[in-house]
Amino acid sequence: MDLWGNKWVSKTYENRSSWVAAYFRDRFFARIRTISQCEAVNSTMKTYIDNKSSIFEFIHKFELALRGYRNNELKAHFNSLYSKPFLTTSLPDMDAGKIYTTKIFNEVKEQSAEACALFVTKQVVNGDRLIFKLTKHCDPSTEMKVGCDTSKSIFSCGCRRFELLDIPCSHILCVMKVEHVDHIPSSLILKRWTKETKSAFVSSVSSKGVDSDAMKLA
Known part of the structure; x- marks a missing residue:
């Protein structure tokens, strides 16, 4: 099909940053x-x-x-x-069951399972920052880079899952395992996905003179 010069196709391509998923990897949409x-x-x-x-x-x-x-x-x-959910992998819980709601915990659990199939193939030191290169079991052609600021416990990954969904990705969890991190750092926790969010919201509304019990059961 000859679409060269087609106005609709050209316009759609010009606006690709508004609809192509690759452009949204670092955008949080809740x-x-x-x-x-x-x-x-x-x-x-x-x-x-x-x-x-x-x-x-x-x-x-x-x-x-x-x-x-x-x-x-x-x-x-x-x-x-x-409820007290728990991870079914060999990785430590990292207090994820105490932090996240059940739904979000299940997603972190899936990422934890995927982390078990990842391997660190290279580690580069750059000041306080470490760069890890990871590959997947039986798929060495797939490579991902994870950056770690050891002084601030800040992680970043090329897959951009955290920026998009605000939960640690399997690559970051793998690096946390290598670095013997036994808890999820605050930089990787979005408050809206935690168990205490609703209670904190109800308390803040109640402090403004609204009946919190009525709001819960309305």
Whole structure:
């Protein structure tokens, strides 16, 4: 197909930084990158509401749907606070089970499992900074670089997963293992993914004169 000179193709290519995933590797979107969440809400609402609903029925059913969402949130928060997840790999827990919510912990757990298949092939010292080169088991052609500032416990990786999702990637976890780091440094922890975020938010709202119990159960 001859698309040379096609205006739409040329314009789309010029705007590639707005839609090509490679350009978003270092951008944090709080995991909202598509309209899939809106579509999921629309799909859920359709189970409660149809085009024959009156305005009174709409308000009543909308409140039922909203209560369902809030109940699911409370259940997830309860499970995060009172469950004790653990890693199933040989790597130490690094207090991840105490820090992250259950959902985020499961993602860190997946990265921990992938870290077990990684090897450090080279280490370069540059002042207080160390550069590690990593490869994957049975796939030596795949190489990744991880930078580590030993004085500040700051890690950076070429895959940019932390910048995108704000959880440590498998490459960083592998380097932490090599460096005998037994906890996840604060530089790799985003507060919004921790167990205490909701409680801290409720406390801050309550201090402003809002009934926190009413807000939780609304």
